[in-house]
Amino acid sequence: MKRDIARELFRSYRTKSRKTNNQEEERSKKDDPEKLSNILNDLVTTRDWKKGIAEGTLFTKWREIVGNEIADHCEPITLFEGRLTIKTESTSWATQLRLITPELLQNIRSRSEGALVDEVTVIGPNAPSWKRGLRTIRGARGPRDTYG
Secondary structure: OOOOHHHHHHHHHHHHHHHHHHHHHHOOOOOOOOOHHHHHHHHHHHHOOHHHHHHHHHHHOHHHHHOHHHHHHEEEEEEEOOEEEEEEOOHHHHHHHHHOHHHHHHHHHHHOOOOOOOEEEEEOOOOOOOOOOOOOOOOOOOHHHHOO
16 A cells, blocks of 8 residues: 555644644633743744844843953943944953954854844043143143143
8 A cells, every 4th residue: 555645744734733723722711821931932022022132142141252351351332233332441452352353243143143243343441531630721722732
């Protein structure tokens, strides 16, 4: 007797669809409990929050994504329209990170799935300001007048 694969697939399809319909009918009662993970997954998919959650994970798991040495000397500031801005504690670290930006970007993409990072901008620490202090003059042109 020959085996009819099409009929077997049709029968398996019919029995699976019946099982899923029964499960849906069982859950149709609102008093029945449902797993919280299922509810949260449905909420994330219906509201399209996957990208936001992935970006938040990038910030919260920064140390795991880039490693301890880099995380000790820099931190992510913003992620806007695919541009990740990283602030470093010194200009030397900013220079080093600019040199390894391609490897850093590849590492971020592989370890933080779902976060859309297209480019990395590295900024150094804030420069000192001569706008306020002992040797400033109101209405003056700024640092050019400080040493003159």
